Amino acid sequence: MSSKNDVNAHQFGFALEILKLLAEKPRKKAELENLLCDRGFASGDLSQKITRVIGKLRDCGFNIKGVPNRPYELLESVFPVILSAEQRxxxxxxxxxxxxxxxxxxxxxxxxxxxxxxxxxxxxxxxxxxxxxxxxxxxxxxxxxxxxxxxxxxxxxxxxxxxxxxxxxxxxxxxxxxxxxxxxxxxxxxxxxxxxxxxxxxxxxxxxx
Structure with missing residues (x-):
């Protein structure tokens, strides 16, 4: 049985992967499902997970445009650029x-x-x-x-x-x-x-x- 920490880490990784994919270009939900499945997020109903996570990302301030039959588009990100000392x-x-x-x-x-x-x-x-x-x-x-x-x-x-x-x-x-x-x-x-x-x-x- 997965621990609560494992579940939280999986959910966090799922949300980050969606952000990375949308930062590259607008994507339809079906394309997101295929890419997320390839990255190891194949468990459960991916369509519902994507809808739920994108809603939470919007609540956090990410401006993600999405209407029926149109691609999701990341219009504005509030995610800070975090650099290590070596990267500065x-x-x-x-x-x-x-x-x-x-x-x-x-x-x-x-x-x-x-x-x-x-x-x-x-x-x-x-x-x-x-x-x-x-x-x-x-x-x-x-x-x-x-x-x-x-x-x-x-x-x-x-x-x-x-x-x-x-x-x-x-x-x-x-x-x-x-x-x-x-x-x-x-x-x-x-x-x-x-x-x-x-x-x-x-x-x-x-x-x-």
């Missing part, structure tokens, strides 16, 4: 003077290993990427036009922004939010500055906030 990275992207090239500088927030613990910024990683028909192709980072997500202002985020999805060489996916123009940090070492000069990277000379 910054990617500065700037045009290079050489046509078809862009300069990438990636940094990450980290904590010191000894007391008193302090937040530090890791040493910047510099790389060059090509832009081919709108797709970003680099040794350390790749992306595509389909991974650029403009989002309008909402009650959760009171201003419009853009999200850029990237893929690392090991297949790890990352999500970056557009924040401001890339700037040269005075703490960067001479090696980074020399690479910026070598490729003619076009950055703002002001110090970032």
């Amino acid at each position: 990275q910054a990617l500065a992207m700037a045009a290079a003077k050489t046509p078809g090239l862009v300069c990438l500088i990636r940094t990450r927030k980290d904590m010191t290993e000894t007391v008193p613990f302090q937040e530090i910024t890791t040493t910047p990683e510099f790389s060059i990427a090509q832009v081919v028909e709108g797709d970003l192709l680099g040794t350390h980072t790749q992306s595509a036009k389909s991974l650029l997500f403009p989002t309008p202002a909402s009650a959760y985020l009171p201003y419009a922004t853009e999200f850029l999805g990237t893929v690392d060489p090991d297949g790890k996916q990352r999500l970056y939010a557009a924040q401001n123009l890339p700037t040269i940090d005075p703490t960067w070492d001479n090696n980074i500055r020399q690479q910026l000069d070598t490729y003619g990277c076009i950055l703002d000379q002001n110090v970032p906030n």
Whole structure:
């Protein structure tokens, strides 16, 4: 017999899977049933479960559009973006003077290993990427036009922004939010500055906030 915790975990996973599927694109209930069945949620009456869970998600603030014989559509999500310390990275992207090239500088927030613990910024990683028909192709980072997500202002985020999805060489996916123009940090070492000069990277000379 399943414990109450197992049941709750299953229900939570079921709701998250519905959100993930609707975040990709609008889907009819029959399509949701097939996809959820493939993901191991085949027990019971899936049609009733989907209807019930979507109702609960709406009660939680998710704006999910759905009318008879039409796909369910996630219009607005109130789900926060939760990132681990390893995922909290910054990617500065700037045009290079050489046509078809862009300069990438990636940094990450980290904590010191000894007391008193302090937040530090890791040493910047510099790389060059090509832009081919709108797709970003680099040794350390790749992306595509389909991974650029403009989002309008909402009650959760009171201003419009853009999200850029990237893929690392090991297949790890990352999500970056557009924040401001890339700037040269005075703490960067001479090696980074020399690479910026070598490729003619076009950055703002002001110090970032």
